[in-house]
Each structure stands twice: as C-alpha cells, then as structure tokens.
Amino acid sequence: MKMRLLCSLVLGAAALPGLAPTTATAQTPDSLRAHYMIDLPPTLEILSTVGRTSPGTSSGSPTGFGANWGDGFVGASYQGRVRFSELNDGAVVAGIGLGNSRDLIGGEVAITSFSTLRSDPFQVVSVSLKLHRAFLDNYGLAVGWESAFFLTSNEGDGGSSLYVAASKVWPQVWWQPFTKITTTVGLGDGRFRSEEEVRVDKETVKPFGSIGVQLWEPMSFIADWTGQDLTLAMSIVPTQRFPLVITPGVTDVTGTAGDGARFIISAGTGFDFARLPRLFP
Amino acid sequence: MRTPNLLTCGAVAVGLALMSAPATAQTHNQSDVTGPNVTSSAIAGVGTVAAEASPAVAAAVATAGTAVTAQLSSGTLSATTPDGATVTIPPAVQGALAGILAGGAAPPEFVAGLAAGGAGSASELVEALATLVSSPATGQFAAAVGHFNALVVGADPAFLASPTPEFLAVHSVLSQLVAAGRGAG
Numbered sequence: 001m002k003m004r005l006l007c008s009l010v011l012g013a014a015a016l017p018g019l020a021p022t023t024a025t026a027q028t029p030d031s032l033r034a035h036y037m038i039d040l041p042p043t044l045e046i047l048s049t050v051g052r053t054s055p056g057t058s059s060g061s062p063t064g065f066g067a068n069w070g071d072g073f074v075g076a077s078y079q080g081r082v083r084f085s086e087l088n089d090g091a092v093v094a095g096i097g098l099g100n101s102r103d104l105i106g107g108e109v110a111i112t113s114f115s116t117l118r119s120d121p122f123q124v125v126s127v128s129l130k131l132h133r134a135f136l137d138n139y140g141l142a143v144g145w146e147s148a149f150f151l152t153s154n155e156g157d158g159g160s161s162l163y164v165a166a167s168k169v170w171p172q173v174w175w176q177p178f179t180k181i182t183t184t185v186g187l188g189d190g191r192f193r194s195e196e197e198v199r200v201d202k203e204t205v206k207p208f209g210s211i212g213v214q215l216w217e218p219m220s221f222i223a224d225w226t227g228q229d230l231t232l233a234m235s236i237v238p239t240q241r242f243p244l245v246i247t248p249g250v251t252d253v254t255g256t257a258g259d260g261a262r263f264i265i266s267a268g269t270g271f272d273f274a275r276l277p278r279l280f281p
Numbered sequence: 282m283r284t285p286n287l288l289t290c291g292a293v294a295v296g297l298a299l300m301s302a303p304a305t306a307q308t309h310n311q312s313d314v315t316g317p318n319v320t321s322s323a324i325a326g327v328g329t330v331a332a333e334a335s336p337a338v339a340a341a342v343a344t345a346g347t348a349v350t351a352q353l354s355s356g357t358l359s360a361t362t363p364d365g366a367t368v369t370i371p372p373a374v375q376g377a378l379a380g381i382l383a384g385g386a387a388p389p390e391f392v393a394g395l396a397a398g399g400a401g402s403a404s405e406l407v408e409a410l411a412t413l414v415s416s417p418a419t420g421q422f423a424a425a426v427g428h429f430n431a432l433v434v435g436a437d438p439a440f441l442a443s444p445t446p447e448f449l450a451v452h453s454v455l456s457q458l459v460a461a462g463r464g465a466g
Contacts, residue, residue: 027363029438035363036433036441036448038426038455056326060318067322075324082312089312091319097327110320114313124313128320138423146320158313191314198311228315237326245326247317258315266317268325 055219055235056247057167057182057212059264060226061192064140064167064184066108066132067097067270075268076116079251083258090116096273101134108132112147114156124156138169146190161190163208182212192227195257222249228257231264244269341465342422345458346382346414353379353454360449370453374446378454384412394447400435402428410451422458429455 027035057063067073074094082089095110108130115123126147133141146161165186185207191198192206210224218237223230233249248265252258318324352358356372377391387407396403409425429451433441440448 027442029441032363032438032441033433033436036444036452037430038452038459040423040426040459054326056323058318058323060316062318062321063323065323065327067327071322071327073322073325073327075319077317077319077324079312079316083310083315085310085312089316091313091316093319093324095322097322108322110322112319114319126320130321144321146314156313157311161314191311195311235326243325245324247324249317251316262315264316266319266324268322270322270325270327 054245055212055214055237056233056245057214057220057222057235058184058210059222059224059231059233059235059247059249059266060251061184061186061208061210061224062130062142062144062146062163062165063182063210064132064142064165064186065134066101066106066130066140066142067095068100068102068106069098070272071097071270072273073110073268073270075266077266078117078264080263083252083262088117092116092121093268095128101132101140104133106132106134108144111151114158115154123152124154125151126155126160127151140167141165142167159190161188161192163188163190163192165208180214182214183209184211185209188227195228222247224249226251228252230254230256233264242269243271338462338465341461342458345461349454349457350379350382350414353382353450358450358453360453362444362449368449370446370450374450378410378447378450381407381410382412382414382454384415387411391447394445395432395451397445398432398436398440398448400432402431402435406432406451426455426459 072095074092076092077090079089081087091112091114093110093112095108098107098109099105108128110128110130111125112128113122113125115121115125127149128144128146129148130142130144132143135141141164143164144162146163147155147158148160150156163186165184165188167182167184170181170183186192186209187205187207189203189205192208193202193204194206196202197204197206206227208225208227210222212220212222212235214220218239220235222233222235224233225231229252231249231251232253233247235245235247237243237245244267246265246267248263250261251264253261349358353375356370356375358370358375358378359367360370361367374391374394377388381387381391387410392403392407395406406425406428409421409428413421413425432448444452
C-alpha cells in the first residue's frame, strides 16, 4: 500500500508543469519528428486561387503556377499589329485545371484558336499542356508543352514549344504600396529562341523570365522577357465582383526582334467549373 | 436614302472580306506567338494568388495570436512533449519569443537554442517569425511553418528527444495558431 502510494506521488509529481522531463526515451526518431511536424491545413496553404482574383504576373511568357482541379479559364488576346506588318491579329483560349499542385501535382489543358480576326475561327487550333507543383514559401515549378499538338491541319506559324518555368511570389513589407512581387525564370525551345534562331530553324534552348510587381491590390506592372524581346505591361483587375484580368502592354520594346514596338492586350477570366452544373440544372 | 444604305452595305462587305481574307503577312513571322501568352491560365491570373486566408480564418488566427502574446507576456506558455508531458517554458525564452513576434531583434541565444539540433534553417525560422503576430505579411505564416518543419526534419534525433525550450516554445506558438486556423476553416 505504501509502495502504491509512493508510485502515485512520483507519477503525480512528474505530471506537474515544469517538473516533467523533456526526454522521450521511448520514442523513435520518426515518431519524434511526427510529433513536432506541423501540418498546415489547406485553409492556410501557400497558394490558393479561391476567392480573390489577382492581376497577372507575366504577359508573353509562362509561369511556374497553373490551374488546379476546379479552375477553368477563358481568354482572348490582340496584337495591334504583328511583326513586319500593319495587320492585327488575335487568339482565344479556354482551359481547365486538373489535380492539385499543392498536394501532389497540378495539370492544365488549354485549347487555343489562333485564327480569329482575319480568318475563320478554329482554322488553327492547338492543345497546350502543363504540369505544375507548388512548394512552400510560394514557389511554383512547371513544365509545359505549348501547342503540343494541333487539332487542325493548319498549324499556323507559331509551332510548338517545350519549357520549364520556376516562379516565386515574394511577399514584401518594406514598401507599402507594393504588396507582392512575382518572379519567373525559365528555359524553353520553340518560340523562346531568338528570332534569328527561329528563322534558320536552329534547335536550341533559351531563357525567358518575367517580373510582376503588384502595385496595389488590383494592379501590377510587368516586365517580361519572352526569349526574343522585352514586353512591358500593366495587368488590371477592374473589379473584385468579377474575376476579369486585363493586361495591356507594349512588346518588342528593345528592338531585338521584329520591326519596332507593338501594342498588345489580353483579357481573361477564371471560374470554378465544378460549380457550373449548378448554374445549368 | 438609298445611298447611305448602299455605302454602309459596301463598307460592311469590304470589312467582312478583309476580316475573312487570309493574312498573308502573318506567316513566317511567328504572329501566333508574338503577343500575349494564349496557351495557359496565366491570361486569367489563375494560380498566381499567394495565400490569403478567408476572413474567418484570418480572424481566428489573429485572435490566437493575441492569446499567445498574452501567454508569452505573462510567462504562462506551456508545451507538450511527445510522451504527453506538459512543460513550462523559462520566462526568459518566452520574453525573447514575444519580442521576436512583435518585431524585435532575436537574441543570439534564442537562435542558438533553435540551431542546437543541427538543422540549418534556424535563422530563416527566426526571420519568418518576426512580426508574425503583430503585422504578418502574405505568405509569412506558411513560411514560418515551413522553416520550422525543415528544422524538425534536419534536427538530430537526440535533440528531438530532448529539445531546447526555444524549440518547444516556437512549436507551441505555431501549433496554437495553426489549430485556430484549422478550427475556423
């Protein structure tokens, strides 16, 4: 009886705050790590496309982020004139996201019609693919295949391009008007080569990259090196009531490609396609 | 009355003809790929939003931050070891962590306490903890958790079996904030 009482006292004392030993002799290294690892719930995860629309962070080059399951998007682009011509041009795109880049890997499938303004629509249609993964600290990594295959016999004049892109969102606090900066660097073939390399059909891989500085919540400034020339653009979200992103800009500004600066603009909107059936019961 | 109509019809016809005519100048000049990128969701800004929790989650985390600050200020923060024991954290460590979370400088001994396990992410963790409660930046919370987990992964097993009070204090604080966010989500 005395022995039982003594044991109880010892155990009770060990349970008092500050008196318990911090060693866990019965634990394995894996169980110790499992205890201390902190699982971040999805509501606090690194990246989310839910709820808010953010202005774009690039214009002509891809990024390391992408659409996940549930994300749908449509968009259109316009060039005031194309290179070595006074003729304008346009394209439209629609796509969906697959998988989840935060849990494992995200996928993106986009269908683009490059024929719009000056010829019948859907005369030049391609499918583009992208796999992407989001990492802690707002990093994103993607591999993509632009115009992986064409659904039409006419393949236009853009060809296919393989690329890998890495992006990071840098939350910054040192200058209040800027809310965050997104940088992207990548390597690609196809359209990411120089204009001369494309002309002589030289097989090579060239770097591209972009910087998107979000000035205020609805607006960002973009400097985008597409591999051929520099594009300067603004991306604007006119209202948070509708997820519309408009990105006007000037491309070929340094004169390393084409025949002078040109006006370009794009507009796109994202939506949750999983909710669409509820709109059309 | 007829002339304007004819002119209008003519203009429309010419316009349509131009619109439908093949753009001969738009071959071999990469016109399909020299404008905005039209092959990905970037055109719609999809996937470029850094984590911003819902208002309810953000409020819950902020409330937990206030509670944690109060615990640190009063020296009542406690931690739980893997074997279920509850330990109190020395007041000096709690004070140091409270200062860091409020934006103050990290005492070298605090950083040393985190780095004692051998993992190299202690300084990054302390950096991510700065102003975490008082004025967190977008993505900072996730960064702090990420660096702490990196610390755990890289730590020596002996350290995890007998961690320093600094380590336990940070774990306790982050765990409380995460639990609050999870509960509200």
